Amino acid sequence: QEAGLTSLHDIATLCRPLRGSAPMDEPPQFDIDAELQRTLEEHSHETREHAQTLENLCQQLGRRLGLSASELAELSLFSLLHDLGKVAIPEHVLEKPETLTHDEWEIMKRHPEIGYRIASTSPELASVAEYILSHHERWDGCGYPRGLAGRDIPLPARILSVADAYDAMTRDRPYHTGISHEEALNEIGRCAGFQFDPEVVNAFLELWEERSRTQPAAE
Numbered sequence: 001q002e003a004g005l006t007s008l009h010d011i012a013t014l015c016r017p018l019r020g021s022a023p024m025d026e027p028p029q030f031d032i033d034a035e036l037q038r039t040l041e042e043h044s045h046e047t048r049e050h051a052q053t054l055e056n057l058c059q060q061l062g063r064r065l066g067l068s069a070s071e072l073a074e075l076s077l078f079s080l081l082h083d084l085g086k087v088a089i090p091e092h093v094l095e096k097p098e099t100l101t102h103d104e105w106e107i108m109k110r111h112p113e114i115g116y117r118i119a120s121t122s123p124e125l126a127s128v129a130e131y132i133l134s135h136h137e138r139w140d141g142c143g144y145p146r147g148l149a150g151r152d153i154p155l156p157a158r159i160l161s162v163a164d165a166y167d168a169m170t171r172d173r174p175y176h177t178g179i180s181h182e183e184a185l186n187e188i189g190r191c192a193g194f195q196f197d198p199e200v201v202n203a204f205l206e207l208w209e210e211r212s213r214t215q216p217a218a219e
Helices: 005-014 034-044 048-064 069-081 084-088 102-108 111-120 126-134 155-170 181-190 198-214
Strands: 015-017 030-032
Touching (some): 048 198, 084 111, 111 126, 155 181, 155 198, 181 198
Antiparallel strands (some): 015 030
């Protein structure tokens, strides 16, 4: 299934810095090339709306958790490219509406490692390669591909894990009807301490609590 990786080697070059000569004390800014964005949308089956929602949630969480400007810039890039490795996963696996077989699931589980290898080839993406590799790890060590646990998982990956789970649960898909906002928050709270970092979950729940106070009529 990795036959396409050679042709995908240059995909990372499509993501380029907006400021090649930015002062060293300013965070880098990145432009996700339109061609790369289309490729990711087509092959990961995630919409631009999902990517933008995920980036927005990650940024809000990152600020609440005290990330620096440069760390927030990396988090933004990572949130857009976390599923980069899915460009090398066969279409019949990505598109299958039914439960994946054991063999198909083993293929799907390789996408963090594939994304890591792609990102590592580009100076513009190398800083988020480790995050891409870690975005399916779990706080309790039962994730993949390395079985990392707790704070051994990079913080950006712990942040994205919560934000991505919320968006996945609440978004309608062909094979899944989204649950309500409150149901999703309850589920994330329930999973704190074994699937998710409790500190990140607390920050996420506080974020929505603040929103409900400032926008009581909004869901």
